[in-house]
Amino acid sequence: MIELTSTPMIIVAILGTIGVLIPVISVARKEHGSSSFYGAIALGALFASIGYVIYQIAANNIAPAAIFTEDVLADDTFGSLFAIAMLIVAIFTTVGSFNYMRKKSHPAVYFSLILLSTIGMVLIAYSTDLVMLFVAWELMSIPTYVLAGFMKKDPSSNEAALKYFLFGALSSAIIIYGISIAYGLTGSTNIGDVIQTFATIDSEMLPLALLAIAMFVAGFGFKMGLVPFHMWLPDTYEGAPPTISALLAAGTKKAGFAAALRVIVMGSIALSLDWTFALGVIAVMTMTVGNIAAIMQKNLARVLAYSSIGHAGYILIGLAIAPYTAIGIQGSLFHILNHAVMKGAAFIAVAGIVTTLASSHLDKIKGLGRSMPITSLGLVISLLALAGVPPLNGFWSKLILFGAALDAGAVAPWTPWLAIAGVLNSALSLAYYGWIIRKMYFEGETEKRVREPASVVAVMIFSIIFIVGIGVYPDPIIQFVETAVPSLAVTP
Amino acid sequence: MSNELIDFFIVSIALLGIGIYGLAVKRNAIRMLFAIEIIINAANLNLVAFARFLSHSGGQTLALFSIAIAAAEVAVGLALIIVAYRMYKNVDIAEFRSLKG
Secondary structure, three states: OOOOOOOOHHHHHHHHHHHHHHHHHHHHHHOOOHHHHHHHHHHHHHHHHHHHHHHHEEEHOOOOOOOOOOOOEEOOOOHHHHHHHHHHHHHHEEEEHHHOOOOOOOOHHHHHHHHHHHHHHHHHHHEOHHHHHHHHHHHHHHHHHHHHOOOOOHHHHHHHHHHHHHHHHHHHHHHHHHHHHHHHOOOOOHHHHHHHHHOOOOOOOOHHHHHHHHHHHHHHHHHHHHHHOOOHHHHHHOOOHHHHHHHHHHEEEHHHHHHHHHHHHHHHHHHOOEEEEEHHHHHHHHHHHHHHHHHOOOOOOHHHHHHHHHHHHHHOOOOOOOOOOHHHHHHHHHHHHHHHHHHHHHHHHHHHHHHHOOOOOOOOOHHHHHOHHHHHHHHHHHHHHHHOOOOOOOHHHHHHHHHHHHHHHHOOOOOHHHHHHHHHHHHHHHHHHHHHHHHHHHHOOOOOOOOOHHHHHHHHHHHHHHHHHHOOOOHHHHHHHHHHHOOOOOOO | OOOHHHHHHHHHHHHHHHHHHHHHHOOEEEHHHHHHHHHHHHHHHHHHHHHHHHHOOOOHHHHHHHHHHHHHHHHHHHHHHHHHHHOOOOOOOOOHHHHHH
């Protein structure tokens, strides 16, 4: 049994209680409309949770990264890394929503749904049982369907939510089908048991095991935005409220990678197949399609959506080379943490721009560097970090990822091509990020400075400190990420 | 009539095929929702059949979870479809074109 004081249980208790209490408070209070009040409660709960996660890590109360446990939840460093990333994203979303949700209806439900979705994301990272994984996956997904369509008078939010819902529901249907096959083959839903049985499976049953893994790739791939499954993603990220796009791009996508690391990578290693090449091909396709499509976009939110498809490709490099070198997973985990902050900050900046200018079209952001200097600076720093410019954190994680791909070339001769594709794509992405920066600083008339939303400024300042701080002094985070890499040895 | 595991599995694969066909061909949001439900129920059938033949109750537990979750999902999905219908007077997702790039 998992202990009641372990990290996931405490997070469920804090966020679950507050998440259910917020709507109750809003019904009990007669007055309506003060979104900051509910936001502050939600923010307190999130800070308490992230504080507890960090306290548990500092006090050495968590297990080393493990894939195999008897329990449904593992209180390990792997889960804690993801929990920190997702709680940071949830804090960004909540703080960024203070100004965005002002004078909008139902703020209590909005903040409550963010908390409930966060529980799902955190539980996915900790779960070591397919039943737990599926329930957590749905707990994460269902609130985000509602949140994406939260502006129900707005046709684009509505359309975004409906597309997101149809593809999201399809992805969970495919995942439950994959789980049913894995259960039928192995007689267990514990991920460790499933993988150990897969390692010694009959050759007659191998096609079914492959079908199960392929269904996991497709099901998780929809949320991760891998290329054959990405078509819903730009529409949803553009149409949804930009604060929720931050939650989707930086949060739910990372939860997909957590699930993929727990299930797909281990499953494909256990089946001792050359799955890595297929994953490598998907990685190159994903980054290339994402970055090339991003060049042609006219809307800032859509550019960021395609760039997040591209980043899913970079992260997938680490998964593809996992059997050859442990540094690959390390690079993936580091990039997941960095990307959560960079992309979260970029989408919150878009939310600030939409709040003041009512649009995120690229023609509207001309001269933004003078009218909204702090938001612009935050956006520029996060864009440069996304491109992987040296003194920033994105550079280090890309360096580790591409370096690992080059190293793995000693075992598998095709992996250096992943690094080459990654470097070329980073250069390509710098081109369109540079285009946006040029529009913001060197085009348009000199406009007067406008009042920037205070909550967005707070997120920008935190993310600038994080991005530059990790970029200048990455050692402590790299050491922590090293401890979060699970051991990949399968003992049949 | 035989009562083998493979019979249940064939029905389940057939349901999966029907669901995927429905998603690929239909553009009506409610029909697509039904197709997804058919896939989920194919998985439930699998889970219950495997649990019966493995003499292991875990699969039936998961099937119960899955039915409850699917109900929650449909509730949210139908709500979204109703809101879309009020706005567009239509539930054909090919007609929703406010977003493109």
